[in-house]
Amino acid sequence: MIKKCLFPVAGYGTRFLPATKSMPKEMLPVVNKPLVQYGVEESLEAGLTEIGFVTGRGKRAIEDHFDVSYELEHQIAGTDKEAYLTSIREVMAQCTFSFTRQREMRGLGDAILNGRRLVGDEPFAVVLSDDLCVKDGEMDGVLKQMVGLFKQFRCSIVAIQEVPDDQIHKFGVIGGEQIKQGIYQVNHMVEKPKKEDAPSNLAIIGRYILTPDIFEILENTPPGKNGEIQLTDALLTQAKSGCVIGYKFKGKRFDCGSVDGFVDATSYVYKNLYSQK
Numbered sequence: 001m002i003k004k005c006l007f008p009v010a011g012y013g014t015r016f017l018p019a020t021k022s023m024p025k026e027m028l029p030v031v032n033k034p035l036v037q038y039g040v041e042e043s044l045e046a047g048l049t050e051i052g053f054v055t056g057r058g059k060r061a062i063e064d065h066f067d068v069s070y071e072l073e074h075q076i077a078g079t080d081k082e083a084y085l086t087s088i089r090e091v092m093a094q095c096t097f098s099f100t101r102q103r104e105m106r107g108l109g110d111a112i113l114n115g116r117r118l119v120g121d122e123p124f125a126v127v128l129s130d131d132l133c134v135k136d137g138e139m140d141g142v143l144k145q146m147v148g149l150f151k152q153f154r155c156s157i158v159a160i161q162e163v164p165d166d167q168i169h170k171f172g173v174i175g176g177e178q179i180k181q182g183i184y185q186v187n188h189m190v191e192k193p194k195k196e197d198a199p200s201n202l203a204i205i206g207r208y209i210l211t212p213d214i215f216e217i218l219e220n221t222p223p224g225k226n227g228e229i230q231l232t233d234a235l236l237t238q239a240k241s242g243c244v245i246g247y248k249f250k251g252k253r254f255d256c257g258s259v260d261g262f263v264d265a266t267s268y269v270y271k272n273l274y275s276q277k
């Protein structure tokens with residue numbers, strides 16, 4: 001039903017300079033795997049195998065990562081080292097990859113609008129791969145949980161998480177009515193509010209399912225906070241005219257766009273999930 005997953009990866013990653021001066025933030029490795037590969041694996045687990053990237057200048061390494069590296073493959077063919085390529089080979093065998101470019105960094109909403117031709121007229125998922133989401137035990141991944149919920153509600157869904165007051169200004173924040181345990185019908189949203197202006201402490205994290213009418217709405221959404229086209233503003237329009245669900249996902253999330261979150265993620269993955277592959 002949902003087959004496509006869009007990865008906006010055009011951002012500059014300024015919080016990680018100088019590491020991200022010539023290397024995409026999404027290629028930063030958490031232990032031995034780049035962030036973007038974790039995102040694609042989560043998408044694959046949810047059954048979304050058509051992967052679209054909205055890239056920008058200096059992001060070629062992402063394209064190369066999901067392509068064959070002939071010299072390398074030739075060099076290590078038949079040796080013990082071949083096992084290190086298992087995880088990326090599995091992803092490459094099961095997914096297709098398409099790329100488009102965002103020419104100017106005009107915000108997440110604009111990046112998603114740039115992905116319109118890759119998505120077409122169908123519901124799709126969005127993953128911000130600097131938000132690393134990992135499973136709690138045997139639980140499904142976050143995107144798989146959201147795909148399950150979409151079958152029930154058939155409208156846009158945003159993953160949400162409770163955050164402490166002093167963190168609220170970093171997120172899009174929802175207001176809404178809880179219709180089931182952990183499931184909210186959204187009626188308000190603010191991008192990066194001051195604590196006193198926030199409708200709740202429920203922050204949107206980098207996992208979305210969007211219905212395709214979002215493109216039309218984004219086209220008509222003026223620049224908002226920081227002069228960028230904000231997905232949050234478009235989602236609020238969608239919530240007012242139809243339905244947007246906020247879903248308190250089960251699992252752990254690390255903000256790998258920040259140094260602290262990245263270090264926490266690295267230590268968690270090394271202790272709990274690291275495999276030699």
Ligand code: UTP
Pocket residue numbers: 008009010011012013014015016025054102104105106107108110111128129130257
């Ligand atoms: P962020 O604000 O977290 O990413 O955007 P950033 O701009 O790369 O990071 P900092 O703040 O400068 O350190 C969230 C996601 O949206 C993408 C980013 O690549 C990231 O995955 N994005 C953001 C775009 O693709 N285009 C944009 O114009 C803005």
